[in-house]
Amino acid sequence: MIVRRGVTLLGAALLLALGAAACGGSSGGGAYVPPKGPVVDSVTVDAGNLYFEPDRVTTEAGNVRITLDNVETGAHNLVIEGVPRFILEVGGKGDSDTNVVALEAGDYVFYCSLPGHRSGGMEGEITVG
Numbered sequence: 001m002i003v004r005r006g007v008t009l010l011g012a013a014l015l016l017a018l019g020a021a022a023c024g025g026s027s028g029g030g031a032y033v034p035p036k037g038p039v040v041d042s043v044t045v046d047a048g049n050l051y052f053e054p055d056r057v058t059t060e061a062g063n064v065r066i067t068l069d070n071v072e073t074g075a076h077n078l079v080i081e082g083v084p085r086f087i088l089e090v091g092g093k094g095d096s097d098t099n100v101v102a103l104e105a106g107d108y109v110f111y112c113s114l115p116g117h118r119s120g121g122m123e124g125e126i127t128v129g
Contacts, residue, residue, distance in 0.1 A: 039063045105128050
């Protein structure tokens, strides 16, 4: 009985470790943790077949809620250069993903990190004032 329980606990621990690794996002280093505090702005970006709309976004500095809506077929994501582990992912038409990110004043590039998507045109800029 004790051996079986030990094997079951070991199996559960391995599954949790594998699940955590798989959900870590494309930038490595663990899961993204959204900032605490009030949201200063909300932005929605549509993902289509090799484009973002809008591809230029202006917002305030602080905690910004970003929503990615998939308006066409295929999977897409949105990552922001300089923001480790932040990723929004959508799997097909009608899918949506939302999270909050702390942005300081400056310019940020966002893009889809799936193979061929960024080079195909899925890139944009966030200007934070």
